[in-house]
Amino acid sequence: MSTAGPARWDIDPVLTVEHLTMRFGGLVAVGDLSFNVGRGDITALIGPNGAGKTTVFNCVTGFYKPTEGRIAMRQGEVGDETIGRLTASGRQWIAEDGGAVFLLERMPDHEIAYRAKVARTFQNIRLFGGMTLLENLLVAQHNVLMSASNFTIGGILSLPGYRRARRAATDKAVYWLERIGLLDRADDPAADLPYGAQRRLEIARAMCTEPRLLCLDEPAAGLNARESAELNELLQFIRAEHDTSVFLIEHDMGVVMQISDHIIVLDYGVRISDGSAKTVRNDPKVIAAYLGVEDEEVEAVEERLQELEARA
Amino acid sequence: MASAESLGSASDTRSLGEQRELEAMREAQRGEPPRVAQSAQGRSWVAASVKDAAIAGFITAALGLFFLGLTTDGPSGPLGIHTRWGALAIAVAIVFGVRLLLNLFLFKNPNPASTAFSGIGLPAAAISGISKTLGMALLVVALVLPFLLIQFVPGQSRLYIDLAILILTYVMLGWGLNIVVGLAGLLDLGYVAFYAVGAYSFALIAQNFGLGFWLCLPLAGILAAFWGVILGFPVLRLRGDYLAIVTLAFGEIIRVVILNWYDFTNGPNGISGIPKPTFFGLEFSRGEDGVAAFFGLEYSNIHRFVWLYYIILGLALLTNFVTIRLRRLPIGRAWEALREDEIACRSLGINTTNTKLTAFAIGAMFGGFAGSFFATRQGFISPESFTFIESAIILAIVVLGGLGSQIGVVLAAIVMIGGTEALRNLQDVALLQTIFGANFDPVQYRMLIFGLVMVVIMVWKPRGLVSSRTPSAVLKEKKRIGADLVAQGEGH
Numbered sequence: 001m002s003t004a005g006p007a008r009w010d011i012d013p014v015l016t017v018e019h020l021t022m023r024f025g026g027l028v029a030v031g032d033l034s035f036n037v038g039r040g041d042i043t044a045l046i047g048p049n050g051a052g053k054t055t056v057f058n059c060v061t062g063f064y065k066p067t068e069g070r071i072a073m074r075q076g077e078v079g080d081e082t083i084g085r086l087t088a089s090g091r092q093w094i095a096e097d098g099g100a101v102f103l104l105e106r107m108p109d110h111e112i113a114y115r116a117k118v119a120r121t122f123q124n125i126r127l128f129g130g131m132t133l134l135e136n137l138l139v140a141q142h143n144v145l146m147s148a149s150n151f152t153i154g155g156i157l158s159l160p161g162y163r164r165a166r167r168a169a170t171d172k173a174v175y176w177l178e179r180i181g182l183l184d185r186a187d188d189p190a191a192d193l194p195y196g197a198q199r200r201l202e203i204a205r206a207m208c209t210e211p212r213l214l215c216l217d218e219p220a221a222g223l224n225a226r227e228s229a230e231l232n233e234l235l236q237f238i239r240a241e242h243d244t245s246v247f248l249i250e251h252d253m254g255v256v257m258q259i260s261d262h263i264i265v266l267d268y269g270v271r272i273s274d275g276s277a278k279t280v281r282n283d284p285k286v287i288a289a290y291l292g293v294e295d296e297e298v299e300a301v302e303e304r305l306q307e308l309e310a311r312a
Numbered sequence: 313m314a315s316a317e318s319l320g321s322a323s324d325t326r327s328l329g330e331q332r333e334l335e336a337m338r339e340a341q342r343g344e345p346p347r348v349a350q351s352a353q354g355r356s357w358v359a360a361s362v363k364d365a366a367i368a369g370f371i372t373a374a375l376g377l378f379f380l381g382l383t384t385d386g387p388s389g390p391l392g393i394h395t396r397w398g399a400l401a402i403a404v405a406i407v408f409g410v411r412l413l414l415n416l417f418l419f420k421n422p423n424p425a426s427t428a429f430s431g432i433g434l435p436a437a438a439i440s441g442i443s444k445t446l447g448m449a450l451l452v453v454a455l456v457l458p459f460l461l462i463q464f465v466p467g468q469s470r471l472y473i474d475l476a477i478l479i480l481t482y483v484m485l486g487w488g489l490n491i492v493v494g495l496a497g498l499l500d501l502g503y504v505a506f507y508a509v510g511a512y513s514f515a516l517i518a519q520n521f522g523l524g525f526w527l528c529l530p531l532a533g534i535l536a537a538f539w540g541v542i543l544g545f546p547v548l549r550l551r552g553d554y555l556a557i558v559t560l561a562f563g564e565i566i567r568v569v570i571l572n573w574y575d576f577t578n579g580p581n582g583i584s585g586i587p588k589p590t591f592f593g594l595e596f597s598r599g600e601d602g603v604a605a606f607f608g609l610e611y612s613n614i615h616r617f618v619w620l621y622y623i624i625l626g627l628a629l630l631t632n633f634v635t636i637r638l639r640r641l642p643i644g645r646a647w648e649a650l651r652e653d654e655i656a657c658r659s660l661g662i663n664t665t666n667t668k669l670t671a672f673a674i675g676a677m678f679g680g681f682a683g684s685f686f687a688t689r690q691g692f693i694s695p696e697s698f699t700f701i702e703s704a705i706i707l708a709i710v711v712l713g714g715l716g717s718q719i720g721v722v723l724a725a726i727v728m729i730g731g732t733e734a735l736r737n738l739q740d741v742a743l744l745q746t747i748f749g750a751n752f753d754p755v756q757y758r759m760l761i762f763g764l765v766m767v768v769i770m771v772w773k774p775r776g777l778v779s780s781r782t783p784s785a786v787l788k789e790k791k792r793i794g795a796d797l798v799a800q801g802e803g804h
Contacts, residue, residue, distance in 0.1 A: 061659065113661030120659050128652035130798030131645075132783045132791075138642075139649040140660045145642040155641040156634070174787070186787040191797040209660055 007275070009038030009262050013074065014213055014245045015060065015118075016083070020069035022055050022269075029055040030269040033069075037213065037262070042239055042246040044256045046280075047266035048289055053249045054123060056266070057217055060247075061120045062109035071104040073116045075212055114143050119211035121202045123218050123249075129191030133182055133201060136190050137173035140208035145169055176204040180234065196227035203234060207242070214238065216248040220255045228252060232259050257281065265289065284308075357422060361415030369408035376400050443719045443778060450722060454480075454625055458618040473617045477624055477689065479729045481682055484628040486709040486721035488678030491635055493707065494716035495644065496671035497651025497801015498547075499556045502563025503706050505543070506536040506676040508698035510683025512570060515583040515693055525589035525688050529681060536680020537673040539566075544672035548665055563703050571695040582694025586687050591619055624685055631678045632718055638674070639784050647671050648716075648784070651801035705729075712769050714776025715800060723777050727769075732762050 013036035022030040030052040037043045045053050058064040060071055072083045076099025086094045086101050093102040093115060102116035112118050128136050138145070148165030149155030155162050177183040180200040185193065190201060199219055206214055219235075220228050232255060238244050250256045256263065256277070263280040265273040267289040273280050280286055288301055381400040385392045415421075453460075457476055461469040485507065492500045513532040517523055523531075543562050547555050570577045577583070588596065594606055596616035609615070638644040646667045649657050657664055687693050709728055713720030735758035773779055775795035782792055 063655075063658075109658045110661050110663050113659055114663075122656070122659070126653050126656040126659075128649050128656065130652055130781055130793055131648060132785070132793070134785050134787050135645060135648075135783055138785055139645050139657070139662070142642050142646050142649075142660065142662045146646075149641055149643075152638070152641055152643050155643075156637050170785070170787070187783060187789050187791050189793045189797045205660070 007038075007262070009036045009041055009043070012039045013037060014039040015247065016070075016072045016074070017056070017060070018070045018072075020056065020059060020071065021067050022052070022059055022064060023067045028269055030059070030066075030266075033266070033269070033271055035264050035271060035274060037245060037247050039245055040239060041261040042235060042248070042259050043262045043264065044260040045247065045249050045264050045266060046251070046253075046256055047272075051266040052269040053266055054217060055269075057120065057215055057249060060104060061118055061215055062104060062107055062112040066105050069105065073102040073104055073112075073118060073213065075100045075102075075117065113209060113211075117210065117212040118215060119206035119209045119213070120215040121199075121206055121217055121219060123221065125195075125198050125202055127190040127198055127202055127205070130189055132187050133177060133190055133193075134170070134173050134186045136201065136205050137176060137208045138169055140205045141169045141172065143209075172208060176207060179237070180204045181230075196223050196230075199223065199227075199231070200234060203238075207238065207244070211244055214244050214246050216246065216250075218249050218251060220250055220252040223252075228255055231255065235259055357420040358416070361412060361420045364415050364420070365408050365412035368411040369404045372407040373400065373404045376403050447719050450719075451629075458621050462614065462618075470614055470617055473614070473621055475730065475733050477617070477621050478733070479725050480621070480624040480628050481686060481689075482706065482709060482725045482729045483722050484624065484631050484682045484685075485679060485706045486713065486725055487628065487631040487635055487718065488675050488682065489706050489710050490675075490713075490716065490718070490721055491638075491647070491678070492671050492675035493710050493801075495635075495639065495651065496647040496668060497715075497799065498668065498671065499559070499707075499801070500672075500675070501556050501560035501700075501703055501707065502543070502566075503559075503675070503679055504698050504700070504703040505563040505566035506540060506679030507683040507686065507702065508566055508570060508695075509536045509539045509676075510680030511687040511693045511697070512577060512583070512683075513680065514684035514687045515586045516577070518587050519583065519585070524587060525684070529684050532684035533677040533680045536683065537677035540672040540674075540676025540679075541669050543676075544669040548668055560700070560703075563698075563700060567695050567698050570698070577695075580695060582692055582696075583687075584692040586691050586693065588616065588691065589619065589623060589688050620685075620689055624689075627681050627685060631681075634674075634678075635718065643667070643670060645784055652799045708766065712766065712776055714773075714778040714780075714795070716781060716798075717776065717778035720776055720778035727765065728762070731765065732758050735761060 015037035017036075018034045020030055020033040021028065033052075033056065045056060047053050055064065059066045059069075070083075070087060072086075074083075078096070078099040078101050082094065082096065082099075083101050083103075086103060091103075092106045092111070093100060102112070104112055104116060104118070107116065113120075128139060131139070145162075145165055146152075149162045150159070174183065174186070177186050180197075180203070182193070182197055182201060182204075185197075190198065193201060199222075203214070203216065203219065206216075216235075220231055223231060235246055235248075236259060239246055248260075260277055263273075263275065263277055264271060265280055265283070265286050267285075272285045272289055273283040275283075284301060285305060377400070380403055381396060383394050383396055385394070458469075458473055461472045461476075465472060485503070488506075489500065489503045492498050492503070510532040513535040514525070514528040517528050517531060518525070543559065547558050550558055571580055573579070590596075595602055596613075596619065602611065635644075639648070646657065646662050649660075649662065650664060650667055650671075654664055657667070686697070690697075705728065709721055709724045712728065713722070713724035736755055769777065779795035780792040781795070781798045783790065
């Protein structure tokens with residue numbers, strides 16, 4: 001469809017999903033889905049309810065093991081040839097000078113967060129409600145602190161190396177609390193926060209793991225207009241100031257169209273459109289999937305789609 | 313609407329004036345939520361209380377007719393039936409009276425007496441201060457307790473030191489279980505298994521290899537931790553009730569294996585002659601090389617009890633110190649995060665398998681320490697000491713104390729263990745006997761009273777005596793977190 005050569009996300013992808021299929025019994029939730037998430041982009045995955053968006057997320061973050069397909073996460077400059085070699089080797093990941101590749105479908109969920117540096121948030125917020133904001137952000141830095149405390153032994157003895165790491169972790173937590181405007185409430189339990197603030201805190205907590213790819217599952221759900229604007233600003237900030245690409249599921253078209261560099265549209269587990277906000281907005285397939293079409297119009301639309309595809 | 317209709321049917325029995333008044337009230341409140349029903353209820357709450365109490369009394373009479381009213385002679389003589397209408401009448405009167413009082417002051421009263429108490433709740437900051445002061449006070453008392461007892465109750469000091477040792481053992485077990493249940497939120501109904509592993513490890517190593525208490529203690533802890541990991545593996549994926557059932561079964565398996573593996577554990581006969589701990593190589597004996605002779609004291613068997621007391625106090629304080637330390641370290645915070653939300657933990661890169669296993673292992677290790685102390689104190693162990701009721705008591709201490717609260721465990725252990733033992737040893741029962749009759753023996757009712765106390769605590773403080781959480785890291789101001797916000801974890 002694109003006329004001006006390959007798109008930016010195809011040239012320098014951070015995440016490459018190929019032929020991803022997820023079946024639950026007889027139900028094909030995601031069927032043969034392939035797409036790229038560009039480095040430094042904000043990529044949106046949209047689609048009607050039940051299209052399989054969250055399933056894709058769960059596959060990428062390791063909460064589901066995909067039935068088929070390859071999900072490759074790249075850090076730094078890595079060529080397709082390295083991914084092929086890694087796939088053949090049967091290993092989970094490979095680190096070379098200049099970069100590393102992780103095959104996410106082979107890794108357990110916590111390894112994906114820890115090694116491949118893919119962080120995620122949840123559709124229904126999953127904060128540690130009985131812990132303070134500061135504690136929430138410290139838990140996110142568990143692996144760093146754990147190795148700094150020599151797996152607890154240095155921590156019990158309070159060795160200087162651990163004390164330093166602890167201070168650094170607190171500083172990072174304070175930095176993010178300041179960023180999301182919740183520094184005053186650092187010592188309050190997370191469950192006490194209003195809904196919008198909980199959403200921001202969950203993003204900050206994910207960012208404390210220093211991810212290369214941040215996966216957000218409906219970050220704007222339940223937010224009012226002002227909170228949505230704050231969220232936009234936060235995501236733009238994350239992209240601009242941190243080496244983090246953002247991959248999000250969203251229903252709020254205001255947010256999606258405003259901030260996304262790249263939109264992938266899913267319907268019934270199949271990709272129906274892929275491109276910039278403008279391309280997707282004018283795609284008749286997307287309009288049909290979202291607004292629906294009359295029965296007699298279906299054939300006409302399908303004919304037109306075939307025409308378009310033949311032309312492309 | 314429904315309330316207005318019911319009011320209409322009820323008003324038939326009222327006097328004309330009252331009906332007019334109700335009409336006026338209804339007129340005045342048109343468009344308002346129907347509050348008329350409430351005020352009508354308020355007027356007749358005394359009558360409703362009496363009626364309710366009468367129904368309760370009638371139910372008691374019906375239930376007690378055969379249980380209390382009739383009695384049969386025992387198997388020794390010929391079978392005969394006697395009536396005890398007096399006892400039945402007393403039971404009915406008690407139920408009627410108590411129910412009426414409850415109705416009048418709590419259930420039916422428009423201004424329940426309980427509201428007067430609800431204001432008494434202390435602010436969180438005050439509780440924090442109190443628990444810290446209380447902790448220090450308890451520590452000071454615990455450090456000098458044996459000398460106080462010897463000084464003030466010389467005749468019975470041995471008895472009381474023994475009781476203090478028992479309470480401290482349960483405090484230590486409670487603190488150990490608190491790591492698993494309170495912090496990591498994994499309900500473990502088989503904690504006594506690690507207690508047993510610790511006790512038997514010590515007894516068997518001491519008997520077969522001739523090692524002393526101080527060498528066996530860490531070995532017993534390590535072995536118990538090892539069994540903690542073994543239990544941890546199969547229950548890693550279990551949640552909720554299933555976790556509780558499997559840990560319960562594990563506790564029973566260990567006991568049954570000990571009972572039946574006669575060649576190794578001496579089965580139901582138990583192991584006797586377990587060595588006593590020495591005081592830096594000196595034994596508590598009457599001879600020349602005993603502790604008393606070494607320090608030039610007159611021999612008294614109380615010395616050994618004092619020494620045992622300080623050993624268990626030291627072990628318990630070690631458990632407490634390690635738990636408090638671990639809570640502020642990444643591992644402890646990960647335990648608590650695991651209790652709050654396991655899926656979120658995984659999304660943050662926390663290896664939940666390792667985190668759960670360390671919780672099981674460290675909790676089990678302290679159980680093993682306590683077990684080997686138990687073995688050396690008793691000098692004899694048998695599988696009967698490690699039944700499910702022990703697990704239940706330890707869990708009850710943790711739950712009554714407040715999940716995750718260190719000082720709560722101490723208070724609950726004092727109430728539960730000290731309370732039951734105090735009832736057992738009750739000296740002055742004259743007052744109780746004048747109330748309940750000359751044959752009243754409180755010892756027989758101690759489990760009943762114990763159960764009632766548990767019910768009362770759970771009604772009054774459903775999340776335990778100390779039901780708030782102290783944050784493990786503080787930026788500016790330490791605020792305690794109410795229990796309603798804190799998740800309970802799996803299996804509760």
